[in-house]
Amino acid sequence: MAVNLNPPDPAALHAVPGVRIGVAQAGIRKAGRNDLTLFLFDPGTLVAGVFTRNRFCAAPVQVCREHLGESHCAPVRALVVNTGCANAGTGEPGLRAARRSCEAVAALAGVAPREVLPFSTGVILEPLPLERLEAGLPAALADARANAWGDAAAAIMTTDTVPKAASAQVVIDGVNVTISGIAKGAGMIRPNMATMLGFIATDAPVAAGVLAELVRDVADASFNCITVDGDTSTNDALVIAATGHAALPAIDDVASPPARALREALARVALQLAQAIVRDGEGATKFISIRVEGAKSRAEARQVGYAVAHSPLVKTAFFASDPNLGRILAAVGYAGVDDLDVRGVDLYLDEVHVATHGGRHPDYKEVDGQRVMAKPEIAVRIALGRGPAAATLWTCDLSHDYVSINADYRS
Amino acid sequence: MAVNLNPPDPAALHAVPGVRIGVAQAGIRKAGRNDLTLFLFDPGTLVAGVFTRNRFCAAPVQVCREHLGESHCAPVRALVVNTGCANAGTGEPGLRAARRSCEAVAALAGVAPREVLPFSTGVILEPLPLERLEAGLPAALADARANAWGDAAAAIMTTDTVPKAASAQVVIDGVNVTISGIAKGAGMIRPNMATMLGFIATDAPVAAGVLAELVRDVADASFNCITVDGDTSTNDALVIAATGHAALPAIDDVASPPARALREALARVALQLAQAIVRDGEGATKFISIRVEGAKSRAEARQVGYAVAHSPLVKTAFFASDPNLGRILAAVGYAGVDDLDVRGVDLYLDEVHVATHGGRHPDYKEVDGQRVMAKPEIAVRIALGRGPAAATLWTCDLSHDYVSINADYRS
Structure with missing residues (x-):
């Protein structure tokens, strides 16, 4: 019973050049439901992220932080997302499972394990069923398409009742730039980004330092302004991928007009996703x-x-x-x-x-x-x-x- | 559906020498229900209190603070308690109504208005129906009896489902000392004492400075350790009255064995009341x-x-x-x-x-x-x-x- 929230119109979700997405049923959450999502990025894609500040942060969050490094931004070729199990409160074995999932994606996609970021959402304190995740990966890879934002929005849902996706196009220096994103999360939402996963991609070319700053700014203006129940999850993450396919000079000055235009468009998409999470808050009627x-x-x-x-x-x-x-x-x-x-x-x-x-x-x-x-x-x-x-x-x-x-x- | 909480056994609630209590139906809350309680204390009784830290504290809390003065302890002859209206968020008119209620009690009981403390609990942002309160006072006064703790516990309830009272007797320096108390509050409970009213009386003779310290200690060990929903009300108050009727030398050193024995017994009564509030927490099943x-x-x-x-x-x-x-x-x-x-x-x-x-x-x-x-x-x-x-x-x-x-x- 989401409040004034409809499923996204697939025709309104723009493909982002340099991004392919595939989904699959890995049987992690429940049978007969897509619960595994794979994002594949062309070479040269940079990803920056912000993550939960919960001290019990989940194993995949720890691995994301390692892979993005101290600048919170690095070249990334794939994201792997499972629902059904948060892989949180799982200690060293959970950390090993999160790393193994990256290795499995890397082997299949022909990239380095460090170029893969893992994301999990679901029940805490349960071990990640790694074998099922690995077994589902080939199907997700085979499904990878230029525009599967709508399918991915559905595949990452847990208690969400409506898939959440948003898209925008903006002209920067005469060049059309595309931004698309999806998010999930319906409870445990509050500042510092509760059981919230957000994945946004753009084809704008963005320098690493600027992208790291943009993801923080955008989170502060969107996901960090919502709350459902005040709980902050162990797994929250927002990442923005920039593939660089748009024919623009690299955006390397955060104060430049192109950076400001991009930030404004990213924040608009992120706020739409964040508000969709509240509209679909667990049990929300207002x-x-x-x-x-x-x-x-x-x-x-x-x-x-x-x-x-x-x-x-x-x-x-x-x-x-x-x-x-x-x-x-x-x-x-x-x-x-x-x-x-x-x-x-x-x-x-x-x-x-x-x-x-x-x-x-x-x-x-x-x-x-x-x-x-x-x-x-x-x-x-x-x-x-x-x-x-x-x-x-x-x-x-x-x-x-x-x-x-x-x-x-x-x- | 309180959790392992029964109504108090009236036979287990001891009268406190120097304290009389009367209840009445003033029609403030709803018809056919006692909603007005009057405590009457013998001359020489000292009262100390701790109150909500909510910045929107209610008018009666402001008047209590005025009457108890900077030492939070003063001679007091009467407490007047209404349910049905919190007299909070009512601005200057609310403050005037709270003062008028003290004047009305003072006139009837033959004491000074400053020796009366007012307490209200109920809906916020509604004006106190002062005329009905005043009209109910003579009946409450006429009802005043040595042992009406059980009736008072019922008369101060709002969403409580079970009256809350506790009593203890302790021998201090060979003299029997009595402590009895009642409390109400079922939601809006958290540190700093949410919509919680607690009234405890003892016949022990206690010096003002010691009583003021005891009430803080006792609150910290009881009511400030409970929470139902995290809301902190505008009206919370805990007061302890000491009538001094027990044939003991005045307890004037907080570190003395009599003071420690009294504190232990007060804390035991207060913790029983505080836990009763949680057991009767709104909707509580655990x-x-x-x-x-x-x-x-x-x-x-x-x-x-x-x-x-x-x-x-x-x-x-x-x-x-x-x-x-x-x-x-x-x-x-x-x-x-x-x-x-x-x-x-x-x-x-x-x-x-x-x-x-x-x-x-x-x-x-x-x-x-x-x-x-x-x-x-x-x-x-x-x-x-x-x-x-x-x-x-x-x-x-x-x-x-x-x-x-x-x-x-x-x-």
């Missing part, structure tokens, strides 16, 4: 944006926004379409801004001015709050009245289905 | 203790414990009796201990050794985890392996009923 302004810093604005976005009481009120808006003020009050003067705080629900000077706005009528709360998409705006900084987050409500999905996930 | 040991500091141990206790994924796994224990490791990993070496982390569920060296324990069998998860009371133990400090928290699971209760609270 899509809620939370804008905090008048903060002393962007960090403070985000801190207040996350306190509101993570409050189970706020989230259940949205689920119930109940304008129990004092719960939002209470969350603002415990967000940890110790010198907050509540007399400067204003609260708006869409255009309705709910609270001012630390209390109910004199013109506020519950019927107005009720009208907004009944909508499937709601904008909360909190003005702190103490500075120039602002931030916007996106989240969803907490419903019965969230509990059902997470209580039944493994059964 | 009572879970989380002990974190091997931490560098108690604060670090609490930080890790709360990350686990607040994780919706962990809480839904407990609800489902599903040993999806990687979710606990994931929460440990994102708890914000940036230099945590997961290879030093051990995880136990009751006596079952689940994880070691950052992965599944070689002897761990899912059937053992399943057996523990099926129990109504579960002990989680997390050994971080990096220091000598430890802390224990208590929490409950996240069930369908939590969502139902909070989605329907106002309807």
Whole structure:
């Protein structure tokens, strides 16, 4: 029951020159379902990535970090993605299994193991069924096609109900540049990128240092602004591949107009994917944006926004379409801004001015709050009245289905 | 559906000499239900309190702070407690209403307004129906009896399903000292005392400075170690009244044996009340203790414990009796201990050794985890392996009923 989210139109997903994708059924997740995805990149492709900060980060995340090196950007020829098992909390054997999966892809695709990045999503604390993964690889390789973004978006899903893909084309210095991406993740979503996998590719030619900076910027403007349940997973990853096939000079200055144009287009695709994750949040029935302004810093604005976005009481009120808006003020009050003067705080629900000077706005009528709360998409705006900084987050409500999905996930 | 929690046995609740309690129906919450409670203390009674740190603290909390003064302890003759309306987010009019309620009690009881403390719990952002509260006071006063702890425990409930009261007697220097207390609160519970009201009285004679320190110590050892949903309310308060009727010399040294004996007995009563709140947590079906040991500091141990206790994924796994224990490791990993070496982390569920060296324990069998998860009371133990400090928290699971209760609270 995703909120205003439809499956992507395959015709709207552009092939990215230099990228081929294949999917297969490896029987890791469940029978009869694609659960293995292989991205193949032409020589010369650079990949940069950002990863979970969870200390229990999964084995594949550790291998990705090794392969991308200290610059978080390296030449890469393949990505291998499995669902059904996160290969997290699996210790040394898990690390060996993640490395072996890279070796297996490398042998089949004729590249170096270091040029392969592994990604896993699924249950934690279970060993990766490496044999099944390896056995599925030839079929994925044989399936590799120039435009399988839609199939890949479906193959990487776990509790997602709708595949998530986005695509854009932008003209940079007169040359058409393509960006396509997919993502998965429906719960365990929060800053620092919860059980979220995002794969974006472009044919723009981008220097390694610029690509590493772009992936951080783009993550901060998209996946790091969403939350479903506040849990941060062991496996989160966002990578951007740049094949360099577009006939442009290499983008080697992050401040240049081509870099800015590319960043803007990448961020647009990434935000569309990130918002799709929230719209398809586990059990979501509402899509809620939370804008905090008048903060002393962007960090403070985000801190207040996350306190509101993570409050189970706020989230259940949205689920119930109940304008129990004092719960939002209470969350603002415990967000940890110790010198907050509540007399400067204003609260708006869409255009309705709910609270001012630390209390109910004199013109506020519950019927107005009720009208907004009944909508499937709601904008909360909190003005702190103490500075120039602002931030916007996106989240969803907490419903019965969230509990059902997470209580039944493994059964 | 509280977890192993029965209503208190009225015969086990001791009257506290110097304390009278009356209850009444004021029609603030709903018709036909006691929602107004009056505590009356003999002259000479001292009261100390600790209150929510929420910046949107409610009007009655502000008035309590004023009346107790900078030492957080003062002579007090009456407490007035209403349910049904929190008088929070109500600005200056709310503050005036809270002060007026003290004046009304003072006029009826023949004491000074400053000797009255007001407490409210219920919906936020709604004006306090002061006229109804005032109209109910004479009945509450007329009802005042030496032992109405059980009735008061029921009258202060909101979404609680079971009244919460506890009582103890302890012999100090050969003199019998009585402690009785009640509490309410079922959701919005977390450190710093969420929609939690606790009222404890003793006949021990305690000097003001010692009482103020005792109430902080007792809160830290009880109500500040529990969490239901991580929300911190605008109205939380714990007060301890000491009437001084017991024939003891005044306890004026916090390090003295009588002070230590009193503190131990107060903490025992408070912990029983605090755990009762968790057992009656909104929708709770499991009572879970989380002990974190091997931490560098108690604060670090609490930080890790709360990350686990607040994780919706962990809480839904407990609800489902599903040993999806990687979710606990994931929460440990994102708890914000940036230099945590997961290879030093051990995880136990009751006596079952689940994880070691950052992965599944070689002897761990899912059937053992399943057996523990099926129990109504579960002990989680997390050994971080990096220091000598430890802390224990208590929490409950996240069930369908939590969502139902909070989605329907106002309807």
